[in-house]
Amino acid sequence: MTIGRKDTLITSRSAAQQRMVPMQGVSNCRDLGGYTGKDGRLVKWGMLYRSAELSELSEQDIKQLHAIGIRTICDLRDRDEISAMPTPALSAVTNINIPLIPADNGPVVRQAYDLGDTNKRAHLDRFGPPDQLLVHLNQAMIQSTQALQAIFKLLLQDHSTPFLFHCTAGKDRTGLIAALILMALGVSKETIMQDYLLTNQYLDTAKIAAKSRSTMQAQADVPEEIMQDIMKAVMEARPEYLNAALDQMLEQYEDIEHYLTQAIGLSAEEIVKLQNKLLS
Template sequence: MQSTLREIKLNGSFNFRDLGGYETKDGRRVKRGILFRSGNLSLLTEDDLKVVNQLGIKKICDLRGVDEIDKFPDPILDGATWHHTPILSDEQMLGQVGEQTSFADVLRNTKPGELLLHLNQNMVSFKNAFQQVFKVLLTETHTPLLFHCMAGKDRTGAVAALTLSILGVSREIIVEDYLYTNETLTQMNTNFEKIGYNDLPNIDKSVLDALFEARAEYIDSFLDGIEANYGSVEMYSKEVLGLSDEAINLLRSNLLE
C-alpha cells in the first residue's frame, strides 16, 4: 500500500491524503488528484494554502458539527465551494454513551475504545448525513473533492470506506487506508495542542489513546454493521443512500481509470 498512498505533507494540517492509486477488485485504479481526505484545516499556513490550491480542489465537504466549525473554521480555498455535510452533531457525540453533559464527561465514563465503537456502529444509521456527502460528490464528479473532520479518522474514514467500497476497492485496502492515520499521530497531537482540542484533563491515558488512534475494530464495526443489515455496501448505497445504478456507474466511470 505504501507504493500507492500519497500523503501530502503540510505544516498546519495532517493526515492529508490523495485516495488515488488504490486498485479495485476488477483491476482498475482510483484516479489520482480527484478524492482527498484530511484532518483539521484551521491552521493551514500561507505556504500550505499554496500547496493545497495547486491540487485544484473545487469542493470541500466539512463533516464536522457546528460547534467545531465555529471554533476551528476552514480557510477559504481558491475556486472551491464549501459544503457543510455533518456526519455527527455535537448532541449525537454526547449521546454515544449515556446522557452526559460534556465530551470530557463522556470519556470519563467509558472504557477505552468504547466511544468509537459506538460511534462507528451508529454511523450506519446516519442516512441523511451520507446522502448529503454523495450529493456533493455526484455534482461534477470529475472535479477534485476534499472531505475532512477534525482528526480525519472516523467520520472521514466512514466516507472514505463507503466511497472506496462503491468504487470496488477491497475491504483489506480500505482498512489499511483507515489505519494509516496512526502514521500521523505526532502531527495530529501538535495540531490539536495548538488549538487546545486535546485539553482533556483527568482522562485516563488508555481512553485518550483509544480516542486518537485508528484501530481496525472501529472501521470494522462500521462495515460489519452495513454487511449484517444490508448484505453489502453496494446494497446499502442503493437501499439507504438512494444511489441508483446510474449514479454508481457515474462514480465509477469518473473516479476510476
Template sequence: MDQQFTRTLNLAGASNFRDIGGYQGQDGKLVRWRRLFRSDHLAALTEQDTLALADIGVSRALDFRGDAERAALAYAIPNVRYHALSIEPTVVQRAKEMVLAGEQMTAPIAVSLMQDTYRAFVSHNARQYAELFEHLLEDDRPLVFHCTAGKDRTGFAAALILLSLGVPRPVVMEDYLLTNALYRRPASFNNGAPDEVLNVLWRVQEDFLEAALQAVDADHGGLGQYLERQLGVGEKERARLAELYLTEPVHKKS
C-alpha cells in the first residue's frame, strides 16, 4: 500500500468510511487514491467530519438506502451533491414478515436470506448499479457511495467497481470483508434478536458476495457481459473508467 495514504478515515460519525484506492488493477496500474470512497450512512457526521470530507474533496454522495431509511436518517453535507439510488432492504422486510407469522429467525435462515438478497442485487437492482456507473463516468471528482451499514448494497457496488477496473476477485473479497473489522453496529438495531442472527445480519461473509458473483457468472455469462448488457458498461466505458480511476504505480528509486 502506498504509505502516503490510509485505507480508512477516522470519522466520529461513520465507522465504515474507507478509500477503495491503491489496489492493483488491469495492466499493473493502481486504483487511484482519494477518488472513490465507500461508507455506512452519513447522517451522524460531526462538523469535524464534514470538514474532513471537504479536505479530501468529496463532492458527490450516492445513497443506496431505501425510502424509509433515508427519511429516518436524512442528511445534507455542504458542497456535496446528493443522489438517491434506492434499493429497499429486503432482508429487513422478510425478517418482519417472519416475526408476524410467528416464525423464528435462525442463523442458517439469515445466511440464506442474505444470499438471496445478493442475488437480487444482480437480477433486480441493475438499474441502480447502472446509475452508479453513470456517475462514475461523468468525471473523476471524489465521491462516496453508501447505504445504512455500508456492507451489502455498498459492498456489491464496491466489488463491481473494483472488478471493472481489473482488480482480482480475491483482493476484491478482502476489501469486502474489511467491514467486519470496521463497522460498529448501533445498539438500537438489535431488536431483541439472538446474537447468532445479528452476527449474520450485521456482518459480511464470503458466501454473501460469492452468491452475487456466481449469479453474474451463471445467469449473465460473466462479469464482462453483465457490465455491458445490464449496466451499460461496455468496452468503451471500461476504457473510460480505467482512464479516470487507474494510474501508473510510482516506483521508488533504490
C-alpha cells in the first residue's frame, strides 16, 4: 500500500541542517517545508514548524519566533507538563493546548521526565522491554481522534499559519502530528520517517537526561543499568515507534484518506483546502 508518492529523501546532514531554526533555549525546532507532496507540489517553507518544549525561550529566541511570523502555537502536552515547564506569553501569538494522550490511557511514560514519577515507573514491567513503552504510547495516540480533529481544524483556520506544534521533546506526540499532516499533504512515508528520525540529530538529550535524573535522585528502586536502557529508549526516535502508530492506523482504516475522513472526521473538501494552503 502506498502512502503519498516516492520522492527525494533527506540524503545528507547538510540538507537536514537547513531545516533547523537556530534557538538558544529550545532544541529540535525545525521547518517542515520543502518536502514533495501531492502532484509534485512542495510543502511551503515557513508555514509548519515542530519543536521541543518552549519554557526556556531566551529573548533572542522570542525575537526569532516573531521574525519567522509564528501566529499559532499548538501545545500537545498534558496540564502537569505545562505547569512544570510553561511556555512564556508571546505577543500576537495564540497558544492553544490540545493534549494528545487519551485521558483514560492510564499511567504512561510520555517523556524522560516521567521516569521521576514512582507511580508511573511502577507500571514499567507490564510493557516488557523499554522500547515497548513508546510503542504503546504511539498506538494509544492514534485513538485520540477528537484531539487530532481539533488540531487539524485549528491548522485549517484562516490566519493560523505560520503554525508551530510541540510536546516536551518534540519527538513522539509532535512526530505523530508531523506525520499525519505530511501524509495528508501527500508526502511519502519514506520521507516522513526520515523527518521523524532527525530528532536524533537535534534533540538536546543531555539536557533532558540531566533534568530527568535530578528528579530521581532520591529514588533507588530501579537498577542503574535498567534505568539507562529505559532513558535511552524514551529519548530516542526509533522507526518502530512511529511505525507502531501508522501500522495500527492502516490496519484499522486501510489508508490515510480513510483515517482522516472516517476517524478524524475531516471532509474531502477540508483535505483539499489543507493541501492548497500548505503546498506550493
